Amino acid sequence: MASISLHGVSKRFAAGVAAVANLDLEIAHGELLVLVGPSGSGKSTVLRLIAGLDAPTSGRILIDGEDVTGVPPQQRDLAMVFQSYALYPHKTVRENLAFGLQMRHVETASVDERVREVAKILGIDGLLERRPAALSGGQRQRVALGRAIVRNPKAFLLDEPLSNLDPVLRIETRAELTLLHRRLGATMVHVTHDQEEAMTLGSRIAVMRAGALEQVAAPMDLYDRPANTFVASFIGSPAMNIWPGTMVRAVGERALVGVRPHDIELTPTEVSDRTGRVEILEPLGPTTLVHVRIDDAPESRARIVVPAATRIAIGDHVGFRVQRDRLHFFDEKSGRRLDVSG
């Protein structure tokens, strides 16, 4: 197991587009770091740079303190799980699992043993003689994971490994991945565009946008103290309400105010902060997401989460109140978090 560091890493593609710009990132030994961001934010590029599949335009990449910037992927001893799984279609599951070990000249007897062991951990020991084409999506995903695990690499790089699974299987596999990480104690870098996946999996989350890191923190820190409006609206579902310039700080400065839909409650109109008309109702099961068009600011809507049992209908005129201690303030221009003490 290993630590991974990126120092001032940039990647510019031929067209001159910077996919990653001057990125610094430390991934500790045994950590599960999730790289999350919208598509095109450069998160997969970061993974490929760590893997050695792409070379950075500038900057250094270190594994266990050793500079591997110029080292080809074969010699980095990292394992990667691809979004498409990239199983070798002409090889059986057994051969797929064994390939990495054979390339490292492990003797046949221990290859067999190791393959059996990993197949058992992942529950694919009954499929060893099948080819990928004869496997279901979930089974293929397991084989792809197995191919990474079998080698005992220094670190695992997972490129949206869950995105091709159906929702039920995805949540199941997500939990298994957490267990697997605990069991292996391995360094893992997991790329996803799904903030929920990031929140549930990561010991730390790095949020990326347009090739740069927006914030790196533990899941609940990101949720509780987003560094800027981008992180605030990207992390947490339903997304945070951010209203422009509607509140004035003690000093009299204008700012953006953010409040999560869970931190707003519906109240009788007489005792409310604001009132508005219910425009959309989205039942989420245990709760319902209510979109309210605000009376004072008709261009803005408030997203409010209420218990599913709440009696409410489209067109209702309602009042709502925000929890004062749960407000987030952001600079109007830069979108950066403003800390208000007291």
Next chain:
Amino acid sequence: MTGGIWGIGRRLAIAVMVSAILFPIYWVAVASFTPESQLFGQVDLVPTRLVFDHYRAVFSERALGTAVWNSLIVAGATTLLCVPIGALCAYALARLPFPGRTLVLTSVLAISMFPQISIVSPLYLLLRELRLIDTYAGLVLPYLTFAMPLTIWLLVGFFRQLPRELEEAALMDGASRLRTLWTIVLPLSWPGLTTTAILTFLYCWNEFLFALCFTLGPDRYTVPVAIALFRGQYQVPWGQILAGALVATLPVAMLVFLAQRRIVAGLTSGAVKG
């Protein structure tokens, strides 16, 4: 909707086109079994009497057997050389980032566009210097000049459409580039390799100009040259020529027939993303 008149009409049109294509071949076949004396008389569509005179003649008097053997060796050797070397070049051009890659690829194409006749004389001088006139090598080497670009272009197209992630997975698994080519790319490229091999073989099998210029006698004549030289100063032995044509066509026709699915798949693959 599509049945009835349209369906019948379509089938009829197909039948007409297919017969138009197949009739000359049928005619050649019939003529090759017809005695020379009757060839220019009244010939029936369905022959009443078949003779093997022409076939006997082409193999005994004309040594067509030697020509077939020569063709097999030359076309076979060219194919065997071309496909492995071409595969290596094509893989590098398809996948490895190096400066001037596009230039190399365009040059390869440009070279294959040279009219053959323009390089016959320089090649002749070169081969004479190397003492390769009237040898198998003297045909195989020039054949590489047009077979190699063909091979490279076909295979570049084929390799490019393989999912890149498969190769990256192999690299991550610790395989070298060559190892990846050998264990992952080539096994997955069988349709492409077969198509390329067959097309290369066909081009060499049919090649006439180089074979005519760089061979000196029946010992090294290939089939097209041998058949072309059947005609004498005063007479054209049509029966023998047609028999020879059929003999020359048969092996390649068989080859194409056996591999037709692969050829079609190989030629059209890459055109549409699967």
